[in-house]
Amino acid sequence: MSDLRWQDVTVRYGRHVVVDRVDLTVPEGRIVGLVGESGSGKSTLARAAVGLAPVHGGTITLGGAPVPTSGRRRPLQMVFQDPYASLDPRMTVGDSVAEAMPPGRSRQQRRAEVERLLELVHVDPARARTRPGGLSGGQRQRVAIARALAARPRVVIADEITSALDVSIQGVVLNLLRELRRDLGLSILFISHNLAVVRYVASHVAVMRAGRIVEQGPTERVLGHPNHDYTRTLLAAVPGRRSQP
Numbered sequence: 001m002s003d004l005r006w007q008d009v010t011v012r013y014g015r016h017v018v019v020d021r022v023d024l025t026v027p028e029g030r031i032v033g034l035v036g037e038s039g040s041g042k043s044t045l046a047r048a049a050v051g052l053a054p055v056h057g058g059t060i061t062l063g064g065a066p067v068p069t070s071g072r073r074r075p076l077q078m079v080f081q082d083p084y085a086s087l088d089p090r091m092t093v094g095d096s097v098a099e100a101m102p103p104g105r106s107r108q109q110r111r112a113e114v115e116r117l118l119e120l121v122h123v124d125p126a127r128a129r130t131r132p133g134g135l136s137g138g139q140r141q142r143v144a145i146a147r148a149l150a151a152r153p154r155v156v157i158a159d160e161i162t163s164a165l166d167v168s169i170q171g172v173v174l175n176l177l178r179e180l181r182r183d184l185g186l187s188i189l190f191i192s193h194n195l196a197v198v199r200y201v202a203s204h205v206a207v208m209r210a211g212r213i214v215e216q217g218p219t220e221r222v223l224g225h226p227n228h229d230y231t232r233t234l235l236a237a238v239p240g241r242r243s244q245p
Contacts, residue, residue, distance in 0.1 A: 032202055
């Protein structure tokens with residue numbers, strides 16, 4: 001099984017502990033939601049997995065082996081929050097997606113793969129010749145997902161990827177993630193402070209507070225019958241908590 005696993009992971013900056021001995025697993029082919037307030041350590045935990053934050057203790061493994069954080073082939077890919085900063089404005093959409101592909105393909109093969117990936121994320125392949133400035137925020141975020149998929153990852157980490165989008169567009173992106181999990185068997189860590197979207201997209205959820213996981217398990221159990229007071233507090237702050245995007 002190609003599970004992504006954090007085991008007893010600690011991240012600190014100087015004396016400040018941001019992630020404190022965390023255990024978390026993203027099972028192969030599942031979407032796991034990671035929720036908590038801003039500053040709880042969610043993004044730092046994700047960044048540690050791709051080499052963007054220093055790990056001071058514990059291990060991060062994929063399929064039982066340490067996650068490679070350098071080299072051309074990286075089995076973990078991140079999609080970030082801001083769709084307006086995630087793509088190089090000087091490059092066409094097609095070039096941005098093709099840049100992330102493993103080497104060894106002809107120009108024609110790369111062009112065909114770009115078209116396939118854009119269709120996969122429901123973006124018109126004709127947009128391959130467009131620069132990011134000609135796209136909406138939702139389109140840019142879907143292109144960013146296509147770019148992540150171009151690297152042929154085993155796991156995608158989606159870090160607050162819907163928080164900058166209008167509610168109507170959020171639903172499009174969330175449905176796309178569900179499709180990718182279903183059709184590709186893709187494993188996804190979905191990071192959000194929005195419990196409603198996590199309930200909609202994730203089968204399992206972990207709740208993070210002050211650098212620690214305080215509760216985790218099946219989404220309906222954790223969000224429907226929480227055991228921890230912090231989870232109850234988060235739920236109490238959600239207007240219309242039973243609603244979906």
